[in-house]
Amino acid sequence: MADWIREPLHDGWAQALRADEMLYDSATDHQRLRVFSNPRFGRVLTLDDVVQTTEGDNFIYHEMMTHVPILAHGAARQVCIVGGGDGGMAREVLKHRRVEKVTMVEIDAAVVDFSKRYLPMLSKGAFDDPRLELVIADGAGFMRDTAGGFDVIIVDSTDPAGPGEVLFSDTFYGHAKRALSPGGILVTQNGVPFMQGAELTNTMRAFKPLFADATCYLATVPTYAGGPMAFGWGTDGDARTLPLAELAARFAASGLEPGYYTPEVHLAAFALPGYVRRLMP
Known part of the structure; x- marks a missing residue:
């Protein structure tokens, strides 16, 4: 019989995904990394039973973190x-023909190797692109050390715990701001604000002194449960006010x-419900 993997990320709330076939299970004493197949979402990657990404709905997350800033910028090369x-x-970034170079900074080479083996449908050859x-x-x-010059910086981090915690700090955001070219855009993942409101509040508190335009936008990713997900947005330009x-x-x-992104969705994603607005300092 298939097992049900229960995700206990939020206090008082849990979701469960059926694992029809376990493809990988690290089963260590520290962090438990698993990949299993699910009839609705395809291959699912979990870390300590918390969903990291799935074959079925990852396109929403990735499209909204790439196409929104790149199309809003209009001339992103780096x-x-x-x-x-x-x-x-x-x-998704490499689908933009005008992008000349993508610098991907990953702390663990094993993550890349693991993903190539067990989740090749996510990268779809991106690692072989000469750009x-x-x-x-x-x-x-x-x-901290880069010369910068980036038109768009995308912070695709885990939640602010363990190695990912430093990517939510004021110092990191300050260094990222310096690494942007004039008119550049910084976007960050900030969790599900209904469940993880402090993540968004803390990021926006850091963004406000740094950027002339500091806010967030939303997208609904089914396996990131508990409501729409928030993405931090920071820029000194006026890219957010682009006419439809x-x-x-x-x-x-x-x-x-794309499967999710449209220009209309792009603009509507910045229309924030009241509970999210109240999380913004």
């Missing part, structure tokens, strides 16, 4: 991804065929 070792973020430079390094240290007609023209010229 993009930096912090984290993203599964290759899904690089996959991608894979840097195995601590993201915080890289951002211009955004639609850029989208048409891009040749993208």
